Amino acid sequence: MSELEINEHRQMLLDSVTHFARGLDLIRVRQLRDTATECDRAVWQQMAELGWLGVLVPEAYGGMALQLADMAIVAQALARVLLPEPLTAVAVLAASVLAQSNNEALKKTLLTDLVSGHCLPATAWQEQAGSLAVNSIGLQATAFEGGFKLNGRKQFVMGATGADGFIVSAQSQQTPGVDGVQLWWVPKDTAGASVSFETLADARRCATLSLKEVVVAKQQLLLSGQAAVDSLSRAIDHTAVILSAELCGLMSRALExxxxxxxxxxxxxxxxxxxxxxxxxxxDLYIQQELASAVLADGLSILDAEPTVQTRQAAASRVKARCTEAALLITRQSIQLHGAIGFTEDCDVGLYVKRAMCLAAWMGNAHTHRRRYAKTEILREVA
Amino acid sequence: MSAALSVDWNEQDDESFRLDLREWFEREFPVHLRFLPRRLRWSESKDWWTKLSQKGWLAPNWPREHGGMGLTPAKLIIYWEESERAGLGRMPDQGLTMVGPTLIRFGTPEQQAQFLPKIISGEHVWCQGYSEPNSGSDLASLRTEAVLQGDSYVINGSKIWTSMAHDATHIYVLVRTDKTVKQQRGISFFLLDMKTPGVSLRPIRNIAGHEEFCQVFFDNVKASTSNLVGRLNEGWTIAKGLMTFERLSIGSPRRPLQAFEQLDALARKLNLFADPGFVDCYTKLKMDLLDLGSLYGRYVDKVRRAEPLGPDISMLKIFATDTYQKLSELLLESGAEYGSYAEAVNFDGKIIDLISPFYISRPGTIYGGSNEIQRNILSKYILQLPN
Structure with a gap:
């Protein structure tokens, strides 16, 4: 596509998402706070029909094979109405990991079901707060005759409330180091897998997934070794940038x-x-908003060019740090600008403040990203 | 000038144009004048001015028929980028940046013929008479007055913060020509020879100890009606009309990046990268500078697409100048005791200038409409908040 065609296409996408978002109000957001799934499956199905769950999915699996910049348009516009459905967790994080899988049969099933809205995978990769490292994994995979047994615990799993299963990273006990990193598909009712939930500030929930002697067959292995690490680390950066687009969307509405x-x-x-x-x-809030959107735009074009890992991480960290700080500042100042009413439960400002907090903390807050940036871009050069 | 007329630089492809500039700046610009922490005096810049003029590269933004390069916005940005990269100092350039474009747009053919060639040749050096002792941010309240007596005007009053007035042969001034109407409607734009009887000046030493600006006095100074630019009482419109994409240069991240290199050098000398507290501050600032680059790039792209720049560009000035100041402050803070030295510090032969960026970054938040005025502009025209 030419630049002109891309711009036209993106304008159409924006118009379509904006139109859709107009039908979603904050009353719905408040109502979904008290439900078990925090997801309106009817809305989810509509989004699937519009193709938005498959923006980043290859065409062979029913997706649109578009770019992160396109996904950002969808996420940003829907974040203005604080969409509670796990769009980014499913259509960015899980979809990106699955798209790199070399287990063709499983990939085909999971991705096509994800795109059609029938399967909600959650990605369970994180074990430690404040860390973006993907290959220091405590969850163990032990080989036995019939396959592998998984033992361990994952924290901060988003989009888990209505999830049909989990993408789980594990360290093979037989193969130490990067070569032993594995990504498994664990359906939600698997024996030995238990999920507990923590409620977040915005009333959505994140899960702790505990696996005890969970038996997985070879056919459930999505990817292993360096490829698994690469796919996870790329998915994390891509997710951080799309979360930044969400932050941009919600900060613009809060400022309005x-x-x-x-x-x-x-x-x-x-x-x-x-x-x-x-x-x-x-x-000053407006300046931060514009700055965030300029950095987001640059970050999207950098990531869409699929650069080296170091360049990608640097760009993603710049984007997430800036958008996070801007969103926190704008939403918190919005309380102050509203005065006492801004401190009430009835005032919608609070919904924006809380969502900003949650998106800020997920996939590395500003401090975590600055630290990562310093480590790879500054201290590495000094040493 | 004949060289300029013969070449259409816009026909050259961007990359080779860039390389030509780079190579020639690198070869021709005097090494001792690069990256100076102050503006260049005329005595220092005259030779370079002449050299540029002979090459046909002096006035990148002027049309070719007036002796300029007539660059498209995209080419102009390349020109700026290469000037900054080479560390070209700021010359007394008001003739190029302000007077030329104003006369080309609002001047009579006679005024154009009289003044433009002499700017290009370096015979005339211009300064700007806008601010007054009692009219700073509230520029429209200016009181320097021109009264018609017979067939000429008589000017009385004073201008201040006039950069490089002591190097200038000419000054352009905003003066009051009608006190009975709304302030903005009673202002006119005049051109004056500094040697006209009644013009005098007093250099003002700035906080860094340099004499870069002056107060200029007008004591019954006679100006012919031919010195009036545009129509009588149109001066405010003319002054505002100059807010074109030249303003983009104030937001360029290049200058703060220059100072950042000093911070980098200091950190290595003092082993500051071992201090996590320092690394935090350093990283935050580095990311601010890169983010400034993103914001700047957004406006550069607009200019490249030949889109007009709106009042929202004020945000670029605010963020760029604030960030520059923060950087200069971290530089002093990180120097600990060295951060109080009056001059650049010699670390075993490596000279690191801790204090100049502090001084250089101060006026940016004040001139060209203080950052508070810029916030007023954004509030009114972009956020549309009520008065």
């Missing part, structure tokens, strides 16, 4: 709400938006 309030709320006989102290505060 604050500006609307500043134009209508009257004190001392004037709209409070006429006061210079508040105007300058709002401008």
């Amino acid at each position: 709400m604050s500006l609307e309030y500043m134009k209508t709320r009257v004190q001392f006989g004037k709209p409070i938006g006429s006061f210079q102290a508040l105007q300058h505060r709002a401008v």
Whole structure:
């Protein structure tokens, strides 16, 4: 496609997502807070029909084989209405890992079902808070005659409430190091697998997955060795960038709400938006929003060019750090700009504050990403 | 000038144009004037000006029929990038950046013929008379006055913060020509020879100890009506009309990146990368600078697509100048005791300038509309907050 065609296509995609998002309100978000799945399967099915679950999936598996920049458009627009469904967990994180699998039979089933909205895979890779390392894995895979046995625990698994199964990273006990890294598909009702949930600030939940003597057959192996590490680490960077797009979407809506309030709320006989102290505060928020969107745009084009690992990580970290800080600042300042009403449960500002907190913490917060950036881009050069 | 007319630089492909500039700047620009922590005086820059002029490369933004290079926006950006990369110092360039474009747009053919060639030749060196002692951010309140007496105007008043006035042969001034109307509607744009009787000046030493700006006094200075640019009382519109993409240069990350290299050198000398506290601050700033690059790039792309720049470009000025100041402050802080030295520090032969970036980065948040004024602009025109 030419640049012009790409732009036209992206404009159409944006129009279509914006139109769809108009039908989703925050009342729905509040209602879904008290449900077990935090997912409206009817909405999910519509998104599947519009093709959005398969944006990053190859055409052979029913996907659209588009780029991260396209996925960002979908995620950003839906984040403005705080979509609670696990779009990024499924259509970015899980889809990216699955797309790299060399287990053709399993890949075909899982990806086509993911794209059609019938399978929600969750990715269980993380064991430690504040770490983005994919190959220091405590969860063990022990070979036995019939296959492997998995033992261990994964934390902070997102999109797990309605998940049909888990992509689990494990370290083979027979093969130490990178060569022994494995990615397994573990369906949710597998004997020995148990899930417990922690409620997050935005009322969505993350899971701890415990595996005790879970038996997996060879056919459940998605990928192993260096390829598994590469696929996971790439998926994590891609997810971090799409989460940043979500952060951009929600910060823009939060700032809009604050500006609307500043134009209508009257004190001392004037709209409070006429006061210079508040105007300058709002401008500083706007600058952070624009900065975040400029960095996001650059990051997307860098990642879409599939650069070296180091370049990819540096770009993803810049994007996630900036978008996270901007979103936290804007949503928190939105409380202040709304005054006491901003501190109430009824005020929608709180929903944005809490979602920002959750997206900030997932896949590395600003501090984690700055630390990773320093390690690979600064300290490595010094040493 | 004949060289300039014979060549259409826009026909050259971008990469070879870039390499030509790079190679020639590298070869011709005096080494001792590169990356100076201050503006160049005219005495230092005259030779370079002449050299550029003879090469036909002096006025990249002017049309070719007036002796410029007539570069497209995309080519102009390449020109800037290569100037910055080579560390070309800032010359007394008001004639090139302001007077030329103004006369080309608003001047009479006579004014163009009288002034433009002499800017190109270096015979005329211009300075800008905008701010006054009582009119800084509130520029439209200016009170330097021009009164019509017979067939000429008589100017009285004073301009201040006039950069390089002591090097200038000419000054362009905004003066009040009507006190009965709304402030902005009673201002006119005049050109003056600094040697006109009644013009005097006093250099002002800045906080860094350099004499870069002056106060200029006008005591019954006579100006002919032919010195008026545009129509009477149109001066404000003319001054505002100059806010074109030249403003992009204030947001370039190149200058702060230059200072960042000092920080880098210092950190290696003092082994600061072993200090996690320092690494945190350093990393944050480094990422701020890269992010500034992203924001800057967004505007550069706009210019390349020949889209007009709106008032939102104020945000680039705010973020660029704030970031530059933060960087300069970290440089001093990281120097510990060295951070209080009045001059560049000699570390066993390696000279690291800790203090110059501090001084150089100060005026950026003040001139060209202070960052507070820029915030007012964004609040009004972009966020559309009420008055």
